[in-house]
Amino acid sequence: MKKTTAKQSTLKMTFSFLLFSSIFGFTVVGNTQAQATETPTAVVQNVKTSTSKAHATFTTSVKSINQVVQADDYATAITQGVNWINTQVAAEKLTGWDALALVRSSTGITDAQKTQIQTNIETNYADPSTQHQPTDYARDVIGLICVGADPTNVNGQNLVQEAVTNGIAADADVYAVTYGLIAATAAQSSGAGNVQTADLQIMVTNLLGMQNSETGYWTDQYGYTLDTTGMALQALALYLGNDDFNTNNRITDAVNSATDVVTRIGDGGALQDDGNFKDPFASDATTNSSSDAMLVAGLVACGKNLSTALSTIPPLNALLSFQVLDGTDTGSFNWTAETTYDRQLSTQQAVYALDQYSYSVDNQGSIFDFATNPIN
Template sequence: MLVVLGLGSTAAVATETPSASNSSATSVKTVDYLAALNKGANNINGSDVGDVWQALALKTSPIGLSQYQKSVTKEILIKSASTDLSGTELEKAIIGVALIGDDPTNFQGQNLIKKLTDEMNTTSKVSLFPEIYAIIALSTNDYGEASDKTKAALVSDLLSQQNSKGVWNSTDSTGMVLQALA
């Protein structure tokens, strides 16, 4: 069992491990998660932003996203918007456009939000991840009633897929669902 208790910029992490005598031993250590976050962000920050996920990691870190990194991310997004975006690539583009402060309802002459809501309302669901990323993308701002209805339907569908143990397909998908619902 793992228990994490937040204490400002540090966390107390308690782990319980079975011992040879069939009882459990608990160990507690304090970790500075902000230091770990900064170390990871500094690693990304040391190179050009290569995609939206790197830009998102920097934006949500204490380092932030510089104007230069925003412009590089925008160039990546402009290039991707010139193709026929769909599925996770469309969702990633919406997240990226919102991340750099542009408007996904009018990016490069395209309404990416309408495109996503239309896609989600007409496509049969085959995987959790497109629904998860769609919820995250539609949650980047208030995009109106059509977006809200699509997001509500997606949330309802995700919740219906939770199993009796309270999880989804895997630890990975459960973590992503929880991120989308947060």
């Protein structure tokens, strides 16, 4: 394996988070100019920049990874995470992912937040000439459904159709397909838009075709594996019990292959004995709350029981260990044990992953299934 220098390792770890900040529509971090000179051009073009910058902060007061997770610990963690979003995130910064995290929690979402999130999303589409990432459309479709607004007419733009068009495109990457499928399914299940089953079939087939048949993982064009696989599992979970899509058990087989390798310790597996997940193919990989959250959500959505003895410390403990215990950031989630590059992003992901955990424990299905779990 090619030796990676400390400088390259730092850049790759930073870009790993930058990539997912771009996907979820957040401000990128730090020295953009330095990254642009040392990151491939195609990658830089995929990263969404902003004039405001989020700087790394440090927190040492997080939960002990060794604490025993009681039955109500994840519920408390959700409440604390929601409280942080409610009190520490500026109203004009709330996004569709905040809407999902809030509306699927027991605390719920206020009418004022619904109105504000709808306004924030509509503002993004005020100029029809503005270019958006495929994942922007998907995020905003989900967000508008969560706040009870119409995603098919946002300043004259049909975001559902945009998500579908990007998801079925011949050159669609794994993010466009994964989130296009999730958003289109959310729209169809909520009665928003006119999503065709044939288009959903195309996205399911394409997503299955993107799985690495040798490793069982989904990997993006930049070599990132864990978050991508967690996202794919969340999308496929929506169709596991659907015979019209699960022809010849193709979805079941793909999910089984992925869940087996993700929860394996060693031998190409991602699970660590401390309950965290770590990319087995990257020598400079680091454990972080985003990867843990995406995989916890994907695994439990697909019916994987994380309370069994998969590792010495359960994955749920590992995810909860990133939650801050005191100070103004109480309830939020660090990205790594002591640092965060975008606290809002890390907290959104952790909270809606815990929402999914709660739904799965109660046999409520997917948080993206608005037919089974309608918004009140």
